[in-house]
Amino acid sequence: MQLEKKWPLLVPEVIVGVDGLLTEILEKHIRDHKFIGLCRTGGVGKTTLAKLIFNKIYSKFEFSCFIEEISHIPGTNDEVKKRVWERMFRRGVPVCGSFGADEWYQVRGRSLFVVFDDVQDTHHVKLLQEIAHDNGMRESRFIVTGRDKNRLRDCGQEIHICPLDRLENEDANKLFITHAFPGQQEPPKSWRPVAKQVVDGCEGLPLTLDLMGKWLRDKPIDYWEEIPIALRECDPVIGLEEKVWAKLQLSYDTLPxxxxxxxxxxxxxxxxxxxxxxxxxxxxxxxxxxxxxxxxxxxxxxxxxxxxxxxxxxxxxxxxxxxxxxxxxxxxxxxxGMSFSLSEVRTWSTLGSDPGAEVQYQYPFDDQVIFQGGQELGKIVAHRVSITKISMQVYGQTCAFCIMREVWSKLTAIRYLDLSVRVSDCCQYCMTRGCPLPNTLVLFHLNLNKNGNVVISGGVGTNFPNDTASTTTGTLVLTGCTALVKLDLVECVNVDLGGLNELKRLQRLQIIGCGTVGNWPTSFKRDLTCNFH
CATH class of the missing domain: 1.10.10 (Arc Repressor Mutant, subunit A)
Incomplete structure (x- = not known):
């Protein structure tokens, strides 16, 4: 089946092996069932099939949205519901306007089509049920994809689950040849035996066939001959999920x-x-x-x-x-231990209506390596963190800058940081001493919420003229962050740019809603894009 990439959802240019199931779902299951579940392990095409269905019928509904990887949308029930609404379309046009309690009333009694892709959590299933219940229209339809059939069954007795099978030999061969030998119906004669071995080793998994075909394209035949051996080495792995992982990892292993x-x-x-x-x-x-x-x-x-x-x-x-x-x-x-990100993690058990519910954070740090449940997760390369009163309680500190002193000294591999400081408490020690940031930072977005200063110069003892706030807030020092490529400074009390020329790799600087911005260098030896808001 040849499909062109088009709005609203992108799909692969070539898709095989789903015509029969797609027709069955469109002509029968969508008519007879309010909920449709697409189930199987990763890599068999659940998301692609869901997109095909969406592209075919979304225009029949007044409201529609497709939420890809719903399991990766964090937050409370209301926060996730807001994110779903932000991706809602009405007659093919994105809904607009601020989100409020009355927004979802617009879809009550109107035809609605919602797809939740990659459902892994019962709470996302319950959210979809809530949306369906509030909508109340029998003509509305809902699709969920996931690997766990029991999780999909949580949608209730109304759901019809369609298990996806791996591709049959003919379809698997067609998909592989499309990518490995573009424009050809079959491989050259001398390549056919090894091509068949590769296809057999992929075991009918569309994602594996796609990756292997594109990877082997234009490679010499002696390179191909190593692949069936590598694929066979994955066979003893127990469990389909683990076997898929082992086969896909071959693509990673070939990267420079x-x-x-x-x-x-x-x-x-x-x-x-x-x-x-x-x-x-x-x-x-x-x-x-x-x-x-x-x-x-x-x-x-x-x-x-x-x-x-x-x-x-x-x-x-x-x-x-x-x-x-x-x-x-x-x-x-x-x-x-090469790369791992860290951000606040809130558990669903704490996300009820109780505003005082405790929030669980992935703290503390231990020699720059994160441990969770006794498992070492690796050195932190990316971090999104908001220092609030709750995180201060976790640390047993009353000063946000004391927390940062403790954290930054242990983050020796970090390159990407999104930091927000939402508390104004600062101890006497931190008022008189600058807090240095890791010199490994490459991308840095800083929002001090009017609770602190930023210095790119001497740091300690810097004077900010005519600003009494500088005597009650701490100061973050960026002088040593010579690897920075982009720097965003948002709502800082004062900004001292005296040492900006020391950040020789800096290409973009944004200063948004800050107070006093002083000591701007008179000249630069390089191009620097600066934005002020």
């Missing part, structure tokens, strides 16, 4: 060393999908760290290990990596 690092960065954290870091920021960072960031990313795209999608809602580009590949990357990162 630098591309491996970039793959692990993308797999290990979602920081580039959300504000404040964009794809352009990531490319600038990788170019600074590794050199030729765009070319190296292109290698990952050519091998289908990552793709760049465009979000129609916020008009941003972001990285997309298949959930299975993301899991592989995170697993490799933990084993090699």
């Amino acid at each position: 060393g630098t591309e491996k690092h970039i793959f692990l960065d993308i797999a290990s954290f979602s920081v580039f999908r959300e504000v404040p870091f964009s794809i352009d920021d990531a490319l600038q960072a990788w170019t600074s760290i590794y050199g030729r960031g765009r070319n190296r990313l292109q290698t990952l795209e050519d091998m289908s290990l990552v793709r760049i999608d465009h979000d129609e809602v916020d008009d941003r580009r972001y990285f997309y990596m298949h959930e299975h590949l993301k899991n592989i990357g995170q697993k490799i990162a933990r084993l090699e």
